[in-house]
Amino acid sequence: MILKERSKSVIHRILESLNHRTGLSHAEKVQYENQIKGFDGELAFDRILNESDISGLILNDLLLNTKDTFYQIDSLLITDETIHLFEVKNYSGTYVYKNDSLYASSGHALQDPVAQAERKRAYLHNLLIKLGHTLDIQVCVVFIHPDCYIYDLPKRETILFYGQLPGHLKKLAGTLPKQSDENLNLAQQLIIRHDDLYRPTNLPAYSFDQLKKGIRCFNCDSFSYNKSRQNIYCNVCGHKEEATKAIYRSIEEFRMLFPDIPLSKEVAHTWCGNDWKKSRIRRVLESNYRVHNRGRGSYYTDD
């Protein structure tokens, strides 16, 4: 049972937005491509896990922190006896394992994924103690890309390649006892601790004035649409979306990009491309947020 769905990280969504609203530097493009690749790998992992019929509680993309150190867990499978911590890597091509490090064919050294996952295991272990649980944690690093080969990798129980994953999960499913809801409480405690607002420090620099304004198509990211009273219709892919939803979605994108700029009717109006009546923008704001300082100078927040 999936208790927490996977979603794109804040940095992924910000880079995606900037990619369509301004240009990305070469380094940012590389960063963006890595985000896409990582996310695709996690989705591929999810598909195989979903097909495995494993009973247990699944938490995806948990962002936790311990003493100012943030760590992201790609997937947690909580069963009655054990917590399985999956670290998913979508590396493709050939690598060499040497002196506890992984080297790409370009010669670049990568962090040892097993050591990375073990660190997360230690953090989670301490958190479980704090929460009063004593479940054993097993770490598994999954190289999910079908075209990934690592030379000289010592045999380690903790590493699985794409071709091994279905069999491993099937075996695991066969050994799991019937699940009770005992650990539901633990799963919920972990979800509460998930930090949805975490913003990494390596964000690109950008400003409101510099970004292209308007509503991006939900489906293809185009800014070009026709509108009726109720809906907008993308001129590129034909996607239809309720206008109110499209405006709200766009305002949420603004809030993600600019958490420090107060959300006013004027700002939202400009952000949506000056293409909607201010009264309409105000209605969307009023039905989704709380208004402060009525009249001129009013702004909207969640609470």
Ligand SMILES: [Zn+2]
């Ligand atoms: Zn479209």
